[in-house]
Amino acid sequence: xxxxxxxxxxxxxxxxxxxxxxxxxxxxxxxxxxxxxxxxxxxxxxxxxxxxxxxxxxxxxxxxxxxxxxxxxxxxxxxxxxxxxxxxxxxxxxxxxxxxxxxxxxxxxxxxxxxxxxxxxxxxxxxxxxxxxxxxxxxxxxxxxxxxxxxxxxxxxxxxxxxxxxxxxxxxxxxxxxxxxxxxxxxxxxxxxxxxxxxxxxxxxxxxxxxxxxxxxxxxxxxxxxxxxxxxxxxxxxxxxxxxxxxxxxxxxxxxxxxxxxxxxxxxxxxxxxxxxxxxxxxxxxxxxxxxxxxxxxxxxxxxxxxxxxxxxxxxxxxxxxxxxxxxxxxxxxxxxxxxxxxxxxxxxxxxx
Numbered sequence: 422x423x424x425x426x427x428x429x430x431x432x433x434x435x436x437x438x439x440x441x442x443x444x445x446x447x448x449x450x451x452x453x454x455x456x457x458x459x460x461x462x463x464x465x466x467x468x469x470x471x472x473x474x475x476x477x478x479x480x481x482x483x484x485x486x487x488x489x490x491x492x493x494x495x496x497x498x499x500x501x502x503x504x505x506x507x508x509x510x511x512x513x514x515x516x517x518x519x520x521x522x523x524x525x526x527x528x529x530x531x532x533x534x535x536x537x538x539x540x541x542x543x544x545x546x547x548x549x550x551x552x553x554x555x556x557x558x559x560x561x562x563x564x565x566x567x568x569x570x571x572x573x574x575x576x577x578x579x580x581x582x583x584x585x586x587x588x589x590x591x592x593x594x595x596x597x598x599x600x601x602x603x604x605x606x607x608x609x610x611x612x613x614x615x616x617x618x619x620x621x622x623x624x625x626x627x628x629x630x631x632x633x634x635x636x637x638x639x640x641x642x643x644x645x646x647x648x649x650x651x652x653x654x655x656x657x658x659x660x661x662x663x664x665x666x667x668x669x670x671x672x673x674x675x676x677x678x679x680x681x682x683x684x685x686x687x688x689x690x691x692x693x694x695x696x697x698x699x700x701x702x703x704x705x706x707x708x709x710x711x712x713x714x715x716x717x718x719x720x721x722x723x724x725x726x727x728x729x730x731x732x733x734x735x736x737x738x739x740x741x742x743x744x745x746x747x748x749x750x751x752x753x754x755x756x757x758x759x760x761x762x763x764x765x766x767x768x769x770x771x772x773x774x
Contacts (some may be wrong), residue, residue, distance in 0.1 A: 438709070448536060448701065452695035453482065454538060458523065458726055460487045461695040464501060464514040465494040469638055469662070471654055472715025473684075476699075476708055486695055494593035495520040502529035502687045509689040512696035517595020518545075518747065519757040521552035521683045531688045533697040535704040540721045544750070545580075554681035555703050556717035558652035558742045560596075560603035561736075563636065563659060563667045568647045575675040576607040577623060584647035585638075586625050587632030591768075592761040594635075600650040601760060602753070607676030612753035615760060619767050626771040633772075638662060653736060654716035661734075672740040679746045681720065744747050 455461075457537035461480065468474035494499070497537055502511065502524070516524060524530050525547065528631050533552035545641035562579075573579045579586055589597035605611065605618030625631040633642050636649030638659045649656070656670035684703060688697045702708045707720040709719035713731050747753050 439474045451694055451698050451701065455692075455698035456696045458484055458692040459485060460692050461699050462510060462512050463488065463490045463699075464498045464511045465493050465495065466515045467511070467680065469658065470515075470715070472658075472711050472719040475711040475714065476703060479707065479711070480699060480702060484698070486699070494590065495595040496593040498685070499524050499527055499529060499693055502685075502689065503527055505601055506689050509687050509691055512687055512690040512692045513699055514685050514687070515555075516552075516681050516685055517598065517682055518554055518680045518750075519598065519754055520595055521547065521554075521685065523758070524685045526539070529688050530685045531690070531693065533700055535687055535701045536560070537704045537721060537724075539758045540674050540724050541704070542720070545720055552683040552685055554683045554720050555709075556654075556712045557679055557681035558654045558717055559672055559679045560600050561651060561656045561670055561672050563641065563646070563649045563651055563656035564671070565644065565647050565667065565671055567639070567667060572669055572671075572673060573648060573673075575673050576604050577675055578619070579648065580624060582648075582731070583630070585630050585632040586648045586650065587634060587636045587646050588622065588650040589635050591764040595680075596652055596655070597650070598757055599652075601764070602756075603650075603676065603678040604671070606678055607743075612749045612756055614745065615763070619763060622764075622768045624692055626768050627774065631768070631772065646679050649749060652717075654718075657716040657734060657736070661719050665743070670736065672736060672744055673758060674740075674743060677741075677744040679741075679744045744758040747750050 436613050458761040466473045477488040481488060498514040498516055499520060520557055530551045534550035540589065548654050562573060569584045571582065573582060588600045591597045591601060601615060601618040604621045605615045608617030610617035622631060632644055636646050636651050640646050641649065642658050642663045653672065684700050686700065690696050706725060709721050709725055713721050713727055716734055719725060
């Protein structure tokens with residue numbers, strides 16, 4: 422096979438979503454095809470989240486890929502892919518771990534296995550390459566020390582306060598959904614039994630202490646959040662971006678959950694090669710270090726050497742002793758689907774009483 426014909430064939434195979442593991446020749450063809458497209462449009466991958474900003478700047482500076490992002494929740498990303506189909510305005514998104522299988526079930530993804538595939542743990546990837554966690558996070562509290570005088574160090578402490586607790590939109594946001602699971606774990610539940618977590622937030626709702634806005638950096642900066650329930654990487658980033666002395670970030674001592682986020686490549690992407698090349702870069706050493714610099718734990722951390730200044734950004738490892746990984750992914754996938762309805766029927770109903 423002549424080299425030129427081979428390159429064209431490889432590029433065409435990549436464009437239709439072949440899941441085969443990328444080899445060096447494939448990567449050259451993929452880079453060329455991505456450069457030709459010249460653009461990658463993302464959803465749910467804003468600059469302030471896990472240092473995506475540096476990855477987009479790298480892809481623009483090194484590979485001439487222009488970029489824009491529309492921030493939205495995991496459920497909204499999947500709905501967008503499904504609604505737009507061949508009129509796709511997004512090429513790639515970043516969704517919570519429980520939403521990866523949902524996206525595949527909805528038929529809106531296409532596979533791509535990066536060249537570092539073998540260094541991604543089996544539990545953290547779809548065997549066909551439709552999704553793979555690029556980084557993990559642990560549910561944490563971010564506390565506004567100007568409005569909360571008695572810092573809560575556990576979920577039990579939260580119930581004793583007089584301030585508002587904000588978890589976000591449990592109907593659509595993976596961060597909020599995992600916040601409920603973390604509370605459930607602390608209160609004796611698990612992936613199959615979320616009722617202790619729902620009961621916890623129902624108590625806050627009945628006391629008028631459940632905040633309904635989003636625990637975002639903008640709302641924290643405006644002073645609208647007393648205690649936000651967020652991923653540790655978001656909390657640390659928000660703290661340092663706004664005012665390191667104003668906020669305290671900690672892992673609740675009585676239990677938390679460690680999960681992660683996966684890219685999904687839109688089956689209908691207008692720039693499929695650019696999307697695949699972006700995933701390739703995200704799983705490269707440089708892309709993984711970018712995530713670490715954004716306070717997230719890279720999925721390939723055991724194959725990386727993190728700079729000391731990056732390690733210094735992170736919370737003490739001792740705080741994570743009661744943080745649990747998802748023990749039963751299949752059960753959690755089922756529970757996560759029913760949680761929004763149960764949240765409306767219990768917690769939100771309590772808000773109205």
